[in-house]
Amino acid sequence: MNDLHTGAPEPATEPELFVEFANTARLSAEPMADDSHDAEILATWLDEHGLPTAGRSRVTAQLPAFRGLRALVREVAARLDGGRQPTRAQIAAINRVLREGPHYHALRTEDGGAGFSVMPVGDELDQARSAIAGSLAHYLADHDLQRLRVCADDSCRWLFVDRSPAGRRRWCDMRTCGNRAKVARHRARARASA
Ligand SMILES: [Zn+2]
Numbered sequence: 001m002n003d004l005h006t007g008a009p010e011p012a013t014e015p016e017l018f019v020e021f022a023n024t025a026r027l028s029a030e031p032m033a034d035d036s037h038d039a040e041i042l043a044t045w046l047d048e049h050g051l052p053t054a055g056r057s058r059v060t061a062q063l064p065a066f067r068g069l070r071a072l073v074r075e076v077a078a079r080l081d082g083g084r085q086p087t088r089a090q091i092a093a094i095n096r097v098l099r100e101g102p103h104y105h106a107l108r109t110e111d112g113g114a115g116f117s118v119m120p121v122g123d124e125l126d127q128a129r130s131a132i133a134g135s136l137a138h139y140l141a142d143h144d145l146q147r148l149r150v151c152a153d154d155s156c157r158w159l160f161v162d163r164s165p166a167g168r169r170r171w172c173d174m175r176t177c178g179n180r181a182k183v184a185r186h187r188a189r190a191r192a193s194a
Helices: 017-024 035-048 056-061 063-081 088-099 124-142 174-193
Strands: 104-110 115-121 148-150 159-161
Touching: 017 063, 017 124, 017 159, 035 056, 035 063, 056 063, 056 124, 063 088, 063 124, 063 148, 063 159, 088 124
Parallel strands: none
Antiparallel strands: 104 115, 148 159
C-alpha cells in the first residue's frame, strides 16, 4: 500500500493520532505475519509520534493488542463512513483501552531507608495504546462524525478526515487515489466511445 502514497502529502492539517495509527502502523492483520518486522515498524512509529515504546521484545509481545486496537479503529471508522454511530460494544472496547492507560508514581525507599526514589508504575505500551484510543475518543466527542471517511479506493482504504469546505471528499489524497479514479473513469469513457 505504501507505494500508492509516495507523492507529496496533502496540504498540512493537524493529523489525528488514531488516523495516523490506522494508516501508517502497517501491521499485518494476520498473526502469522512476520512479527519481528511488524514490531520494528510499530516501535519506529511509536517513537516518531512521541509515544512510549519500551523494549523491542515487549513490543513484539504486545503486537496482538496493537493489532486489536487498529482493527477497532478501522471498524469504528467504517461505521461512521457508512453514516452510522459506533456500536455500544465498540464504545466499551475503546473505554477498556483507555482504562489500561493511566499510570502513577510510587515512592520507594532505597539503601535500607537511606534514600528514596520515585518510579512510574504502569505499562508504557498500555499508555501508548491509551493515547491512540484517547485521540479517537476526543474525535468522536468533539468533531463532525460524518467527516471521518474511508478512502473510496479499494486498494487503499486509508482513513482520512475530510476538511474540505464542501465535505464531499471520497479519496484520502486527490493526487494519488483521487487521480487514479479519474484516470480509470477516463479510460472507461474512452473504451465506451471506441
Ligand atoms: Zn486512498
